[in-house]
Amino acid sequence: MGAGKRAWLNIIVLSLVYVMIIFMVGMMKGVFGNMEHETRVKEFANGQFWSEKYDPQDIINIREYHQSYEDIKMHMRPDLACPILITPGTIYSDGRSTPALLKGIIPEQSVMELETIHLLSDSDFIPAMIGKKMAKTANLALGDILTLQVRDSDGVFDAVDAEIVYVMQHEIQSVDAGQIWIALDRLQSLLNLDYEATIITVSKEFDQEMEGWEFKDLDFLLADIKLLSFQKQIGASVMYIIMLSLAALAIFDTQMLAIFRRRKEIGTLIALGMRQGYVKLLFTIEGFYYAIFGILLGLIYGIPLLYFTSTKGINYGEFAEDMGMNLSSIIYPVFSFKLILNSTIVVALIIMAVSYLPAKKISKLNPTQVLKGE
Amino acid sequence: MSKTIIKIEGLVKRFPMGNREFTALDGINLKFGQGEFTGLIGPSGSGKTTILNIVGSLDNPSEGLVKVLGNDIAKLTSKTAAKLRNKHIGFIFQTYNLLPVYTVYENVELPLLLLGYDKDTREKMIMDALEWVDLLDKKDLRPATLSGGESQRVAVARAMVKRPEIVLADEPTANLDSENSFNILEMMLSLNKELKTTFIFATHDEKVMKYLRRKIHLIDGKVAKDESFK
Numbered sequence A: 001m002g003a004g005k006r007a008w009l010n011i012i013v014l015s016l017v018y019v020m021i022i023f024m025v026g027m028m029k030g031v032f033g034n035m036e037h038e039t040r041v042k043e044f045a046n047g048q049f050w051s052e053k054y055d056p057q058d059i060i061n062i063r064e065y066h067q068s069y070e071d072i073k074m075h076m077r078p079d080l081a082c083p084i085l086i087t088p089g090t091i092y093s094d095g096r097s098t099p100a101l102l103k104g105i106i107p108e109q110s111v112m113e114l115e116t117i118h119l120l121s122d123s124d125f126i127p128a129m130i131g132k133k134m135a136k137t138a139n140l141a142l143g144d145i146l147t148l149q150v151r152d153s154d155g156v157f158d159a160v161d162a163e164i165v166y167v168m169q170h171e172i173q174s175v176d177a178g179q180i181w182i183a184l185d186r187l188q189s190l191l192n193l194d195y196e197a198t199i200i201t202v203s204k205e206f207d208q209e210m211e212g213w214e215f216k217d218l219d220f221l222l223a224d225i226k227l228l229s230f231q232k233q234i235g236a237s238v239m240y241i242i243m244l245s246l247a248a249l250a251i252f253d254t255q256m257l258a259i260f261r262r263r264k265e266i267g268t269l270i271a272l273g274m275r276q277g278y279v280k281l282l283f284t285i286e287g288f289y290y291a292i293f294g295i296l297l298g299l300i301y302g303i304p305l306l307y308f309t310s311t312k313g314i315n316y317g318e319f320a321e322d323m324g325m326n327l328s329s330i331i332y333p334v335f336s337f338k339l340i341l342n343s344t345i346v347v348a349l350i351i352m353a354v355s356y357l358p359a360k361k362i363s364k365l366n367p368t369q370v371l372k373g374e
Numbered sequence B: 001m002s003k004t005i006i007k008i009e010g011l012v013k014r015f016p017m018g019n020r021e022f023t024a025l026d027g028i029n030l031k032f033g034q035g036e037f038t039g040l041i042g043p044s045g046s047g048k049t050t051i052l053n054i055v056g057s058l059d060n061p062s063e064g065l066v067k068v069l070g071n072d073i074a075k076l077t078s079k080t081a082a083k084l085r086n087k088h089i090g091f092i093f094q095t096y097n098l099l100p101v102y103t104v105y106e107n108v109e110l111p112l113l114l115l116g117y118d119k120d121t122r123e124k125m126i127m128d129a130l131e132w133v134d135l136l137d138k139k140d141l142r143p144a145t146l147s148g149g150e151s152q153r154v155a156v157a158r159a160m161v162k163r164p165e166i167v168l169a170d171e172p173t174a175n176l177d178s179e180n181s182f183n184i185l186e187m188m189l190s191l192n193k194e195l196k197t198t199f200i201f202a203t204h205d206e207k208v209m210k211y212l213r214r215k216i217h218l219i220d221g222k223v224a225k226d227e228s229f230k
Helices: A003-044 A070-075 A116-120 A132-137 A184-191 A223-261 A263-271 A276-312 A318-322 A337-363 B048-055 B078-088 B104-115 B119-132 B148-160 B178-195
Strands: A048-050 A081-093 A096-105 A126-131 A145-151 A157-168 A179-183 A199-202 A214-216 B004-017 B020-033 B037-041 B063-068 B089-092 B166-170 B198-203 B214-219 B222-228
Touching: A003 A223, A003 A276, A003 A337, A081 A184, A096 A184, A116 A126, A116 A157, A116 A179, A126 A132, A126 A145, A132 A157, A145 A184, A179 A184, A223 A263, A223 A276, A223 A337, A263 A276, A276 A337, A276 B078, B004 B048, B004 B198, B020 B048, B020 B198, B020 B222, B037 B048, B037 B178, B048 B063, B048 B166, B048 B198, B078 B089, B078 B104, B089 B148, B104 B119, B104 B148, B119 B148, B119 B178, B148 B166, B148 B178, B178 B198
Parallel strands: A096 A179, A126 A157, B037 B198, B037 B214, B089 B166, B166 B198
Antiparallel strands: A048 A199, A048 A214, A081 A096, A081 A145, A081 A199, A126 A179, A145 A157, B004 B020, B004 B063, B214 B222
């Protein structure tokens, strides 16, 4: 392959790597930004007050983790604070029994972006709503009648019939998988736990002290997502390094070949009085052109591509559901100026480094070895 | 004798050859004065090019003293050696060594760029040099379109453009026919007379020898005969 074709091939590969890195970082920012956002608006709002012993990981004993909010019930406005009572139960439907977490919530609440208002629907049974993943796994559909079995505060099993009045269509697994939502007062009545709640989710405007309740802010509640995001970024960084290394290796190889081919020219320049430092600079700059052209080419087709994906989003569809993460089905990658600038600097510096190494080697060329003969 | 600008005393040069060493120069003592038109004559392997390389600060002596314009070659750093070559020494090679991507004008311009001359000064000096070698009309051509004789004239212009004190020419006529060799040598002789530039040739070409005012015969890295002519 000719030097010109090889150079252009390198530039194209480098531009692809450059755009891919920006795209993947932007995509990851979009995914985890979306996860954080969706989890926040649909589950955590601006934070939660937990009952004293509540441990979300302890599903077996979760029915014990509730406490009274009667003394502070005046603060429980639907737009400010939403008590949620959680208890394990069993769903009986169509001859199948499925364990589930029953969650009692105020239907009129607007603290979380959940369509709980449907729990006020007219029905001969207790109106209940589920997420689409739960509908799939428990084989339930809108209008299905099922039996809910729970143990009340005295340990007595009770059972009531409920009707699925709404199936949530979002992909937020933490308010969907294995869960069934009914009105708070219905669940409290079933369990004989009037004015009892497991957690109280609050909006940004809520500013009351809640004695006996432990406040968990968003940093705490979203810590798992942030950790996952960090771990994924580390994993992805390895891939960026591999991709960039391959592009850098191709450029290094081309520079070495170019230098070998141009030894006589370099020997002549040294004989004419060119200094070692200048030879190094000359070939480092030449290698740097790869970075400049690669980045420019990447920007030419990358900007429209990145703009299109960031405005139209990428439809994850069923894939988002299968990932088991709190993701909306359309993800909007986030390409900030800082991301593009940082990627540009990293790519340029690495290409300069791989151009410098052959340049350094050739600057020590002994011209007497190459100046004589054809 | 004119002012000595190159002094060589007890010069020995050895090259590694596998596990052994090959002695290319063995105790050379020479002096070159300003304005000389001198040839190092001898068969291949006699040490002609090695002397040129050391005098041109492209290589270092293994032993002995080589002083060029007062500079001890062995003590030069790569930076000071480059400076010496850049300012004071011009090279002419057997294979011209012109840079193929540049025009005749740009090839001649290279030493001046390295010296940091401004554009107007460069232009004047280049035009003068191209006039000496009668290549003004070819200044915009690339080396690939030139004949061997023309290419070597460009190389002479490139060596002379900065008006160096010393020009080192390694087999400059080896690839040229008689007519071109004659033209090149006549031109170099006139430049030698006009600019008082010291020319040192490494050659075994009879055509060159006729022009030399001093012939230094080398055999096996030693000076066998040093003869001067009026």
